[in-house]
Amino acid sequence: MGVEIKVDDLSKSFGKQLIWGDVSLTIPAGEICVMLGPSGTGKSVFLKTLIGLLKPDKGSILIEGTDIASCSEKELYEIRKLFGVLFQDGAMFGSMNLYDNVAFPLREHTKKSESEIRDIVMEKMDLVGLLGAEDKLPGEISGGMRKRAGLARALVLDPEIVLFDEPDSGLDPVRTSFLNQLIIDLNAQIDATFLIVTHDVNTARTVPDNIGLLYHRHLAMFGPREMLLSSEEPVVRQFLNAQRVGPIGMSEEKDADELEAEKGQELPPLPPIPLQQEPSNGIPRRSQREPGVWCRENGITPPPGSFQENMNMTIGS
């Protein structure tokens, strides 16, 4: 069913450099969340903090009653078993074939026999569409296949939480679209809690139940997909619509002169909110909400043309 992650008042610095501060959010059990933010805003640092690889300076991260930020090494070891992580490059061992790479966590962390391991590895390889590629070395396959192999490995210990660090980096739009479908299908199948760090606005607009945006050393907004996609808040609006007009500049914030020069420039209207991508078998995920419900419940009129089948999305200005 997945487990909830409750982050409260979290801050992380390296030396005197504050990466982000006062981050509070709840990642609901079984749902898909996307974390966005301009480069260098600390999205990867956030993921590493959630699994206890980095210690925050203050705040708490509650998972099943344990605070990752302050628990003992022994408790952390136990909690980490709940996580599967897909690293950016798949983080495969180059000299091992895919079978051994995927089997690795089972051999390291369980006492399962080789025949039990074989069943699990083949099941996960099947899940990510890689049956038949077990003997290949990571260097012999495409980036998209490497990501899927990394995903199979992230799933072998049946995680309750799966973290994806830029799953779409280096993939073309078609491969990204296939990987997104795989992520949605997997969520429907295993019901774990998913957190995806990405730069891809199209992924953020169509895949998650909830979106967060890190910007300028804080969490600018976190909430249901429809809340952010209908938001007029300048940073959220600019980022989710990939626009140049707004507070975000080439190297993080624009200065006062740049902002002054933009005064009076008309912003393009918000594009329609697309339908959320559904599992390929057409059966809604357990946590999936009806299109438009959040807007209706919160008295927000969605942009014209929202929630229509096969609509053309116009992003960017």
Ligand SMILES: Nc1ncnc2c1ncn2[C@@H]1O[C@H](COP(=O)(O)OP(=O)(O)OP(=O)(O)O)[C@@H](O)[C@H]1O
């Ligand atoms: N171990 C570390 N020690 C010191 N500084 C670090 C460490 N890890 C990350 N940083 C710094 O933290 C900041 C945020 O890095 P991070 O990789 O989390 O950003 P990001 O939002 O994931 O960026 P991108 O989208 O480009 O991948 C950067 O300035 C980086 O140099």
